Amino acid sequence: LALxxxxxxxxxxxxxxxxxxxxxxxxNVKAIAAGDGFSMAIKQDGTAVAWGRNVLGETLVPDGLANVRAISAGACHCLALQENGTIQAWGGYDEGQTALSRGLVDAIAISAGGDHSLALTQNGQVFAWGDGQNGQLEVPEGLGDVVMVAAGGCHSLALKSDGTVKAWGNNIFGQTSVPSGLGRIKAIAAGEDHSLALAEDGTVHAWGRHDKGQIDVPPGLRGVKAISAGAFF
Structure with missing residues (x-):
């Protein structure tokens, strides 16, 4: 998708x-998100639209949903963050990925993964819910000062205010083994089994699964402003 x-x-x-x-x-669209067989958009008036696959209700945007400021699309579920810090979730629910964590208020960021979800609150706390079979819900004890979260297939990433990256969950392909010497990071993204980080100098770092070239960052790539990870790219 392109906006x-x-x-x-x-x-x-x-x-x-x-x-x-x-x-x-x-x-009049201001933001977009792509899931597994479905797409989402936020309009300038704060309403959300979804289209494509609807096997588990992925495109059934809740009636009356308004004042949406961010959206995220997972494998078969959707998240929407409203201006007042509340989160709405719909679509696949078999792993609890649409059942919001207790005590979750004042959210400022969201990320939908394979079958789990992440949210970041105003005080820098990370909440995780849904499928936790691979440890993707086990937020490291004491983790704070987080400014960004990213949910992958079965792993989770968090970016701290000091530019360091924390990762947890499935590590069969090394997707949670954050490389040393990354420098100060300003953005993160998570794919099915790989992870990306954008450094302040405009370079991109990638680690994890490699069977489809998903971590083969083009040599000499610089001046990057944003990153996004698909399932296998």
Whole structure:
């Protein structure tokens, strides 16, 4: 998916469920998110739209959902963060990925993973819920001062205010073994079994699963402003 300056969304690639067929009349979009066979968008008026695969209710945006400031799409579930810090979740629920953690208030960031979800609160605390079979819900004790979270297939990442990265969960491919010497990091992203980090100098670091070239950062790549990780790219 791509969002143009004029608020128009473009999609390309696999379209088995209509996930790249932008709904007719969709305009004034300010943010987008792509899941596994479905797509999401936030409009300038704070409403959310979803289209594509609907096997588990992925595109059934809750009635009355308004004042949305952020969205995140997982394998088969959706998260929406409202201006007042509350989170709405819908779609797949078999692993509890749409059952919000108790005590979760004043959220400022969200991330939907394979079958788990992450949220960051205003005080820098990380909440995790859903599938925890691989330790992806086991937030490190004492973890604080977090400014960004990223949920992968079965692992989780957190970026601290000092520019360091913390990771936990499935590590069969080394996706939670954060390399040393990354420098100060300003953004993170998590794929199915790999992890990405964007350094303040504009370079990208990648680690984890490597069978499809997902961590082969192009030599000499610099001046990067943003990163995003797909399942295997």
């Amino acid at each position: 143009k300056d004029d608020g128009v969304v473009l999609g390309w690639g696999q379209n088995w469920y209509g996930e790249t067929t932008t709904p007719h009349g969709l305009e």
